[in-house]
Amino acid sequence: MWMYLGLLAALFLGLHNLCKKHAVQGNEVFPVLLGTVSSGFIFIASFYLLAKVYPDYALNNGYYFQDISYKTHAYIFVKSAIMASSWVLAYQALKHLPITIVTPIRSAGPFFTFIGAIVIYKEQPNFYQWIGFFLIIFSVILYSKIGKKEGINFKRNKWIFAIIGATFLGASSGLYDKFLIQHVQLNPQTLQFWFCFYTILILLVILSITWFPFPEKRKAFKFRWSIIAVGVLLQAADYFYFKALQDPEALIMLLSAIKRSQIIIAVVLGGIIFKEQNKRKKLVPLAGILIGVFLILYS
Template sequence: MWMYLGLLSAVFLGLHNLCKKHAVQGNEVFPVLLGTISSGFLLILPFYLGSQFAPDYMRDLGFYIEDIPLKTHGFIFIKSAIMATSWVLAYQALKHLPITIVTPIRSAGPFFTFIGAIFIYQERPSPLQWIGFVLIIGSVILYSRIGKKEGIVFTRNKWILAIIAATFLGASSGLYDKFLIQSLALTPQTLQFWFCFYTVLILLVIMAVIWFPKVEKRRAFTWRWSIPAVGVLLQTADYFYFKALQDPEALIMLLSAIKRSQIIIAVVIGGLIFKEQNKRKKLVPLTGIMLGVFLILYS
């Protein structure tokens, strides 16, 4: 069952990536990011209020948000800090790079998760899983060669370095999620609510220093319908992902790989919508990534 939940998460993540590209393209990154996270927070806020004033009803619905100790709040704040940094880097890169380049690089995330799963959680890969991960990484390298034809030199482009750093931090957060969900026994909705709450606070502090004081940046921001859509789709995807992680048999390295199937939506549909270059050539490494994911699932 946890694999199907992972696939559901991937579908919503793919739609989330398309809306995110629309929201950030030619726009100010920080208010877009704050708007998306705030929208997700407002989506979950009624569940928190319901848990405070009608706890039995929310328990029956399965969306009760629990009271947690101060120490657990600290653990969630760490996740918020990791993901806030990752998103700032990723949104900046997405603003300056084609979605058909950014999304496949993000697809290397399972490799970092894979290494962490081996050394931290002692998850043991099979030979087919090893082959699958080699295929994924090899396909991302092939994307780098295609990217050069679009004027993007991977070794000298700071936005490429930003998206790689964002991918590493995102993978670290994925490993951390297993600890939060399984070791601390947090429910998905409890983790999502407090994670959004602390992330909004972190972004407000950052923006108070580097964005709000600059009038020209405030004027450059454009509100778009896709901004709240990103927040809603992300929270929906995260809910299914955290539900999958609740299963004691769930393997974080396989879940991370399953989520990469979102790139079908981002590369194929996104390439058509945003009219990006070399779409046919990008289907070759896309096939390699999908084959790698298939081998992991098949194994």
């Protein structure tokens, strides 16, 4: 069951990435990020308020919110700091790079998760899973060759390093999620609510330095419907992902790989909608990534 929940998370993540590309195009990145997290928080907060007003109904329908200790709040704040850093880097990179380049690099995230799962959680991969992960990495390198044809030098372009850093931090957060869900025993909605709350506080601090004091930057910001869509879609994806992690048999290395199937939406539909270059050539490494994911899932 947890694998199917992972596929649902991938579906919403793929749609989320398309909306995110639309939201950041020609726009100020940090207020867009604040807007997406805030819209997601409002979405979750509506359920939080319902749970407080009708606690019995919330308990019977599976969306009750836990009362947590200060120590647990600190754990969640750490996750917020990690993901805020990852998102700041990822949004800046997405603004300056094609989605058909950014998404495949993000696909290397399972490799970092894979190593962490072995070292931290002692998850045991088999021979085909090793092949699958290295096939994903090779495919990402192939994407870098195609990216040079679009004027993107992977050795000198700072946004490439930004998306790599975002990928590493995102993978670290994924490993941390398993700790929060299975060891701290947070339910998905409680984690989502407080995670969004602390992330908003962190982003407000960043914007108070980089955006609020500058009138020209405030005027350059364009509100778009996709900002709200990004926040809601991400919360839906996270909910299914955290529900999958609640299963004691769920392997974080496999869930991380399953989520990469979102690239079908991002590369195929994204290439069409945003009219990006070399779409056919990108289908070759895309196939490599999909085969890698297939080997991991069905080995």
